[in-house]
Amino acid sequence: GAGVSQTPSNKVTEKGKYVELRCDPISGHTALYWYRQSLGQGPEFLIYFQGTGAADDSGLPNDRFFAVRPEGSVSTLKIQRTERGDSAVYLCASSSSGTTNIQYFGAGTRLSVL
């Protein structure tokens, strides 16, 4: 597509529920990133995919968070047993490859855990 697409735009869920957030990167981009942006803060890195594999998942806060990219394109961020502290904007970015190339961001998913 023309840009990075994230769905849903907003997600409201109850504490303890499971959620999935989807990211559709720019066509042809091999690198995909997930970031989390809490209110009043800059985005914080969660995980980086190169192709289908997670090259760096050091930013995932705990084992309730998991992400996949099975065909090297669309990625899904999965959060189990959501907590109120998970409320944030989840941003996805893609780039043609690695650090030297610009990361293009989607508009994010605002997750609210009640």
Add this chain to the structure above:
Amino acid sequence: AQTVTQSQPEMSVQEAETVTLSCTYDTSESDYYLFWYKQPPSRQMILVIRQEAYKQQNATENRFSVNFQKAAKSFSLKISDSQLGDAAMYFCAYGGATNKLIFGTGTLLAVQP
């Protein structure tokens, strides 16, 4: 570990005037990139300008330019002829060998008509 610091939570500028947003960073890497991203209320991060650390020449993009001082680890953004559409949150970011971006806490820029 690398860090990025933006010490100005908010800035204000009159339309058509010039404003400078500050950013400092810390790293032990010699090869890296620095970025300024703009985030309007729509939430989408938009790249404003990119600087490669090995280039001494400061990057410019139309009304946007940077003052990159590598030894001082300083990377400020200058916006000339400010326009109402420039109002947004601006984030400084570092990209090094680990591929991820490290962001500062942002500066909220208001443009007064």
